[in-house]
Amino acid sequence: MQIFATEQIRAWDEYTIRHEPIASVDLMERAATACYEWLLQNNYKGRAFTIFCGKGNNGGDGLVIARLLTQSRHTVTVYILEFGHKGTVDFQLNLARLHDTTAAIRFVSSEEMLPSIPAGDVVIDALLGSGINRPADGLTANLIQHINNSHNNVIAIDIPSGLFVDQSARGNRVIKAHHTLSFQCFKPAFLMPENADSIGEVHLLNIGLLPGFLSIQDSPFLLIDKAMAKQLLQPRKPFSHKGDYGHAALIAGSYGMMGAAVLCARACLRSGVGKLTCHVPAVGYNILQTAVPEAMCKTGPVNDPGHAVQEMDKYDTIGIGPGLGAHASNIKLLYSIFEQNRRPMVIDADGLNAIAQEKGLLNKIPLGSILTPHPKEFERLFGKTANDYDRIQLALQTATDNDLYIVLKGRYTFIASPDGKGYFNSSGNPGMASGGTGDVLTGIITGLLAQKYSPLHAAIMGVYLHGCAGDLAAAYASQPSLIASDLVDFLGQAYQSL
Numbered sequence: 006m007q008i009f010a011t012e013q014i015r016a017w018d019e020y021t022i023r024h025e026p027i028a029s030v031d032l033m034e035r036a037a038t039a040c041y042e043w044l045l046q047n048n049y050k051g052r053a054f055t056i057f058c059g060k061g062n063n064g065g066d067g068l069v070i071a072r073l074l075t076q077s078r079h080t081v082t083v084y085i086l087e088f089g090h091k092g093t094v095d096f097q098l099n100l101a102r103l104h105d106t107t108a109a110i111r112f113v114s115s116e117e118m119l120p121s122i123p124a125g126d127v128v129i130d131a132l133l134g135s136g137i138n139r140p141a142d143g144l145t146a147n148l149i150q151h152i153n154n155s156h157n158n159v160i161a162i163d164i165p166s167g168l169f170v171d172q173s174a175r176g177n178r179v180i181k182a183h184h185t186l187s188f189q190c191f192k193p194a195f196l197m198p199e200n201a202d203s204i205g206e207v208h209l210l211n212i213g214l215l216p217g218f219l220s221i222q223d224s225p226f227l228l229i230d231k232a233m234a235k236q237l238l239q240p241r242k243p244f245s246h247k248g249d250y251g252h253a254a255l256i257a258g259s260y261g262m263m264g265a266a267v268l269c270a271r272a273c274l275r276s277g278v279g280k281l282t283c284h285v286p287a288v289g290y291n292i293l294q295t296a297v298p299e300a301m302c303k304t305g306p307v308n309d310p311g312h313a314v315q316e317m318d319k320y321d322t323i324g325i326g327p328g329l330g331a332h333a334s335n336i337k338l339l340y341s342i343f344e345q346n347r348r349p350m351v352i353d354a355d356g357l358n359a360i361a362q363e364k365g366l367l368n369k370i371p372l373g374s375i376l377t378p379h380p381k382e383f384e385r386l387f388g389k390t391a392n393d394y395d396r397i398q399l400a401l402q403t404a405t406d407n408d409l410y411i412v413l414k415g416r417y418t419f420i421a422s423p424d425g426k427g428y429f430n431s432s433g434n435p436g437m438a439s440g441g442t443g444d445v446l447t448g449i450i451t452g453l454l455a456q457k458y459s460p461l462h463a464a465i466m467g468v469y470l471h472g473c474a475g476d477l478a479a480a481y482a483s484q485p486s487l488i489a490s491d492l493v494d495f496l497g498q499a500y501q502s503l
């Protein structure tokens with residue numbers, strides 16, 4: 006699924022208006038009706054509503070919702086924020102239609118007119134939508150603050166007022182919504198952690214924008230969903246043997262962190278790899294052989310805390326980092342591995358921290374490799390950014406400059422591809438925010454790379470399956486109780502769900 010910026014959303018509207026064809030006011034009716042139906046289906050039937058409208062088409066949506074609610078015997082009060090102009094054509098048309106109903110209509114043109122909102126009223130925010138072109142200020146900003154102070158349940162139409170669709174609104178006055186009812190497709194704003202407090206729960210409503218537009222429109226951002234993962238899935242061949250599914254190596258574990266190596270190895274095996282060899286320190290030999298009997302195991306001399314890394318070129322790919330520990334020797338270890346094996350590999354955790362310490366390693370990484378930092382590791386590697394949007398741009402620039410894939414882990418894990426495209430993963434849940442889940446991801450992606458998925462496809466499939474296993478595990482038990490081992494246990498069902 007594509008993720009569109011403001012201009013593309015507008016173009017999709019216009020494409021639909023022209024090709025369906027449908028009058029823009031009727032498209033507004035359809036959008037608002039979808040919101041109205043959502044309200045009725047989600048326990049808001051019979052409630053009283055306070056609806057705040059701007060004078061653009063977002064406000065127009067609010068007026069239509071007000072009419073539909075009034076006509077179905079809801080108590081509705083509409084406040085229109087005075088911007089000193091008449092409003093869009095569709096806004097005016099719907100204001101005239103609303104005047105024919107019993108809805109109370111008031112105008113807010115100064116601070117003194119900020120209304121007291123009855124406790125228990127549901128607040129609909131239709132002040133500003135995708136047409137916002139500057140930070141909310143003056144009376145608009147004060148009204149937003151007034152609504153935020155009200156403790157009422159707030160439902161934003163299309164996007165919380167004050168938020169930009171595709172750039173940071175950090176520090177600006179923005180509506181804090183409990184629910185956002187948006188149209189047709191994800192907007193970049195919904196995928197950024199910095200907007201978590203504003204967007205609440207996002208619900209995408211289908212308003213029938215024509216799918217034909219998608220084939221003529223390219224978007225720099227795509228949403229990874231089930232359909233995309235399903236398309237990439239490589240079925241097992243009937244007459245195949247383990248040699249057909251690659252030989253992966255994992256360089257992982259240290260004293261006190263062998264669990265990371267075990268989780269990573271088990272995930273790699275469950276991803277479908279043909280053979281797996283784990284390079285662990287001698288102290289972890291018994292642990293790994295006992296916990297993961299399917300994997301082969303190599304260690305250095307007994308009592309040596311390091312990892313044996315000879316003959317690394319025989320592997321189809323290598324995953325390095327989980328549980329390595331922060332040892333000065335990691336830098337030498339990475340130089341040695343990058344020299345021995347030039348195939349794309351996966352680098353995680355203390356593997357990434359070693360690169361952050363020794364920046365010279367960055368241009369030694371085999372081209373097409375996949376780096377899997379969480380935001381802190383990303384910052385150590387590539388520096389601080391002012392906001393989430395800048396971080397995404399920095400990830401894309403770094404991926405392009407170095408011919409690497411960067412998997413920036415988070416609620417909507419972001420993959421930056423060297424061709425400049427970005428992919429947000431849609432699967433997963435907050436239950437996965439616990440120790441070891443990153444080790445599982447590294448194992449899965451390494452296993453997929455070994456099976457000859459291209460680096461981009463391994464990253465996409467990996468993050469999707471990982472999140473999907475998390476969703477299945479959370480549905481089986483709960484989000485708080487989810488642990489990293491559950492992801493491995495549910496990986497089979499995640500594959501099955503495709």
Ligand SMILES: NC(=O)C1=CN([C@@H]2O[C@H](COP(=O)(O)OP(=O)(O)OC[C@H]3O[C@@H](n4cnc5c(N)ncnc54)[C@H](OP(=O)(O)O)[C@@H]3O)[C@@H](O)[C@H]2O)[C@H](O)CC1
Pocket residue numbers: 014018032033034036059060061062063064065066088093132133134135136137138139140141142145162163164188212214
């Ligand atoms: N397919 C769809 O997504 C549909 C969306 N619909 C709804 O339409 C809005 C977008 O409507 P639009 O009229 O383009 O924009 P807004 O209502 O968001 O804004 C209107 C004008 O407000 C001015 N503006 C911008 N920023 C500010 C600000 N910070 N403070 C005050 N005013 C501001 C600006 O005009 P200026 O002349 O002042 O520059 C905007 O033009 C979309 O979000 C949906 O809700 C349709 O209903 C149908 C389908």
Ligand SMILES: [K+]
Pocket residue numbers: 063130131132133134161162163164165166
């Ligand atoms: K809004």
